Amino acid sequence: MAYQAAGTDNILLVTDSYKVTHHMQYPPNTTNVYSYFESRGGKFEKTVFFGLQYIIKRWLCGKVVTEEKIQEAKELYHKHFMKDHFNVEGWRYILETYDGHLPIRIKSVPEGMVVPYKNVLFTVENTDPKCHWLTNYFETLLVQVWYPMxxxxxxxxxxxxxxxxxxxxxxxxxxxxxxxxxxxxxxxxxxxxxxxxxxxxxxxxxxxxxxxxxxxxxxxxxxxxxxxxxxxxxxxxxxxxxxxxxxxxxxxxxxxxxxxxxxxxxxxxxxxxxxxxxxxxxxxxxxxxxxxxxxxxxxxxxxxxxxxxxxxxxxxxxxxxxxxxxxxxxxxxxxxxxxxxxxxxxxxxxxxxxxxxxxxxxxxxxxxxxxxxxQRLDRDTQKCAFKCSYAVCNGKEVNVYKAPITDPGKKSKKGRLTLEKTKDGNFVTVEEGAGDVKKDILETVFENGKLLKDFSFDEVRANAEIDLVNQRKKEKSDSQ
The missing domain is CATH 3.20.20.70 (Aldolase class I)
Structure with missing residues (x-):
């Protein structure tokens, strides 16, 4: 018998325990939750964004919700919590309405792009108002992009x-x-x-x-x-x-x-x-x-x-x-x-x-x-974090953020975000929906169960190439 790596291929089980109860915790009539991922600082001033495509292809594409997976998760979580906190109705809605495809949208910078820390690298939001709880359910999995990055x-x-x-x-x-x-x-x-x-x-x-x-x-x-x-x-x-x-x-x-x-x-x-x-x-x-x-x-x-x-x-x-x-x-x-x-x-x-x-x-x-x-790395090497920055609750738009008085470095970004380049070529994250969507570097890579952008390894390598190599290549080309 061949056993599954890490014990499961059930996407409903690839989350932190406490997130299973979060569908009961948002304000009444919440219809949209929008979150983002960034490197808040860390050892290196710039980060190579890489690995999200692996996670999307491995876990999120296609029909990933089935009745069998719902039943497996229901049974496990009942034993785990000793109560029925699992959102059976929500997952069954996804199965019946979307044939088990996930109603979420992910936008990210191109894989291989080198971005200074403290900038948005990808965003996630639900595409169905009944599935607002889904966005942060996948924080656990999506934050694991910290490792390849x-x-x-x-x-x-x-x-x-x-x-x-x-x-x-x-x-x-x-x-x-x-x-x-x-x-x-x-x-x-x-x-x-x-x-x-x-x-x-x-x-x-x-x-x-x-x-x-x-x-x-x-x-x-x-x-x-x-x-x-x-x-x-x-x-x-x-x-x-x-x-x-x-x-x-x-x-x-x-x-x-x-x-x-x-x-x-x-x-x-x-x-x-x-x-x-x-x-x-x-x-x-x-x-x-x-x-x-x-x-x-x-x-x-x-x-x-x-x-x-x-x-x-x-x-x-x-x-x-x-x-x-x-x-x-x-x-x-x-x-x-x-x-x-x-x-x-x-x-x-x-x-x-x-x-x-x-x-x-x-x-x-x-x-x-x-x-x-x-191996000698961890999530704090680049201080990677996934935070909610925007929601719609009872028809009202809310710019969501946290600002701990004990640690200003953990202050999060507000509202919908765009990643843009200034005239001098620097990256800037524009908050509170004030950015120019035409200049936004973030592009939709996944929506409603489908991969919309498939980066080749050649593209990734070209995006990540160091400046000195590009400079020497240009000099060589100019001299010929």
Whole structure:
């Protein structure tokens, strides 16, 4: 028997318990509830909006309400509350009137768009006055866009750091898409989160070992193959040969994978001896014979800024080095290095800066990141929140907001919202219905059970591209 992931595919059960009672709590004759989602602040000043399409396709499209699901929810909630608080009549109305399709409208910014925090990113409202309670019933599910959004944002900010040093120390940015590799599958909380997070990283890069991320991009964003990898050793495939057999383990990597890129973890015992006496000694001729790719040496312990430079220095002593046009050293094309231990937004700069100080081009190195890339994040990283800002109660329009005296940072926005750009190109959220709908960046992506806008992964990537890459592309195009 195959069990369902997370225990349910019943949309009626994908909410917080207390929301089940909210249909009884709105003012009498409420007919419309309108809510919005934003990053209220956080670690990064701008956010890459990504992942709502996954949630919509996974949970909201088509006939998602059935009599069987209503009965399952009714039984569970009765036992859960020990009272009949579940809105059976409301859900049955949706089933009978809309054939189980959800009468809500979602408007959002384009996926991949980079928006400064404290701006609206998407809005939700009911399209049937009898279903006002439905809008915030889905807050629980929709707020989970914080995860793909934050992974994509974190990854993009790391891309900016790498690109800066690559631009300063290398002749092109061509290798940038493969310079931060996703090692995060095993460190993720579930296969599903690895898929969502891995896909979010691929918005910015094309290197990954998280297969779930590739399949998520394929299924939900129409991308046939979003990421690539290479043969690589782990400690078990080296240490099973024994300490005395390390040379043969390394030789096996070179002969089993005679061309193209191959990575080999080299710190099982003594990284310095591995680089100088094995790769640069006993196996030197095999390394130099490599065609159509490089041996990628992987240190996996120690202080990364120190270890990376020392490894580069030893390999240069054995294999030589050349000076590029920017005045920085390059190893021969058949050998490179990957640092996959201790990599995060906070550590990248120190490694690349120490390389630069020691006259090494960033082009010699790639990075692998796991827990810090996909897991060391939470909803408060970007202070994501979903709040009601407008309602119609007893025929009267109400601009809804909260303004806690104890925390001004939690003050919410009022009324209907538009996201617009000023003349100088800055984003601004216009409140209380005072915006120009013709200038509104938000577009309807879902309405009454149907996906109205299907973003391709190419579109997402183009929207999220960093300024430096776009600038260099334009310069190259203008010079041709």
């Amino acid at each position: 934050t992974v994509a944002t974190n990854s993009r900010y790391q891309k900016e750091i790498i690109a800066k040093y690559l631009d300063e120390t290398a002749e092109t940015l061509d290798k940038l898409p493969f310079m931060l590799h996703d090692f995060g599958f095993r460190g993720s909380s579930s296969v599903e989160s690895a898929g969502i997070g891995g896909c979010s990283h691929l918005v910015n890069f094309m290197g990954t070992d998280t297969i779930a991320g590739i399949t998520t991009a394929r299924r939900y964003y129409g991308c046939d193959i979003a990421g690539f990898s290479i043969p690589a050793a782990e400690h078990s495939t080296i240490t099973t040969w024994g300490k005395d057999g390390e040379v043969e383990a390394f030789r096996n990597m070179l002969t089993r994978f005679p061309d193209g890129l191959v990575a080999c973890v080299s710190d099982s015992y003594n990284i310095w001896d591995a680089c100088e006496k094995v790769w640069g000694g006993k196996l030197k001729s095999l390394v130099e014979q490599r065609k159509n790719g490089s041996l990628v040496v992987r240190p996996d312990s120690g202080d990364p800024p120190t270890v990376v430079v020392q490894v580069l220095d030893i390999l240069a002593k054995c294999f030589g080095k050349s000076l590029n046009k920017k005045g920085y050293y390059l190893l021969p094309p058949y050998i490179r290095v990957i640092q996959g231990d201790g990599i995060s937004y906070e550590t990248l700069g120190a490694i690349l800066e120490n390389m630069k100080i020691n006259k090494w081009s960033a082009e010699n190195l790639a990075f692998g990141s796991g827990g810090a890339l996909l």
